[in-house]
Amino acid sequence: MNEKLLRVGTIYIPVTNVELSSEWYVNKLGAELSYKDEDKAILNFANQSIFLVKSQDNQxxxxxxxxxxxxxxxxxxxxxxxxxxxxxxxxxxxxxxxxxxxxxxxxxxxxxxxxxxxxxxxxxxxxxxxxxxxxxxxx
Missing domain, CATH: 3.10.180.10 (2,3-Dihydroxybiphenyl 1,2-Dioxygenase, domain 1)
Known part of the structure; x- marks a missing residue:
């Protein structure tokens, strides 16, 4: 097999409040919000796709x-x-x-x-x- 991993496509970050966290990433880090629902938000920044995923506390x-x-x-x-x-x-x-x-x-x-x-x-x-x-x- 000559295939190899080419890039990291998505990073998943645990958050407790998707709404607040997505606003924070957009306003503080300049991320671009491409999708959001109550369980996740998809952001694009730093040449990467970042998923903010609603998680349990202390994750x-x-x-x-x-x-x-x-x-x-x-x-x-x-x-x-x-x-x-x-x-x-x-x-x-x-x-x-x-x-x-x-x-x-x-x-x-x-x-x-x-x-x-x-x-x-x-x-x-x-x-x-x-x-x-x-x-x-x-x-």
Whole structure:
């Protein structure tokens, strides 16, 4: 078999209130709402299809590593440190819960942010070279 997985098509995020969460993602992150009912919302942003799925309380994408540290499941990319700093500042102005910009010992810098249900996400200042090439993004 020579077939391989080509891309991630959809990401599912647990939320307790589809209406409030979809509004938050649209207003705070600039997502485009393409469908919504009482159990789910379909959003498009960051070149991805995201489903917000109504879940039970205390569900999230987060997990704990072997050291007991809460970890995120998704990292978003921006094009450079200036873009990271601008987005961080914008998130603070929009009253999104964010962490500090960090140097984690690898190329670029990162910060984390949280949605209304406590789903933890990461943002990295290094845009994938393949993505840059495909979409003709220059520095």
């Amino acid at each position: 999230s994408l987060n997990f704990y590593d072997i050291y007991g540290e809460e970890r995120f499941s998704l990292t978003f990319e921006v094009n450079g440190l200036t873009a990271l700093e601008a987005l961080h500042s914008d998130f603070i102005k929009k009253e999104i819960k964010v962490g500090e910009i960090e140097n984690r010992g690898h190329t670029g810098k990162n910060f984390v942010f949280y949605d209304l249900d406590g789903n933890k996400f990461d943002v990295w200042s290094e845009l994938s070279p393949i993505f840059k090439e495909k979409y003709l993004i220059s520095e």
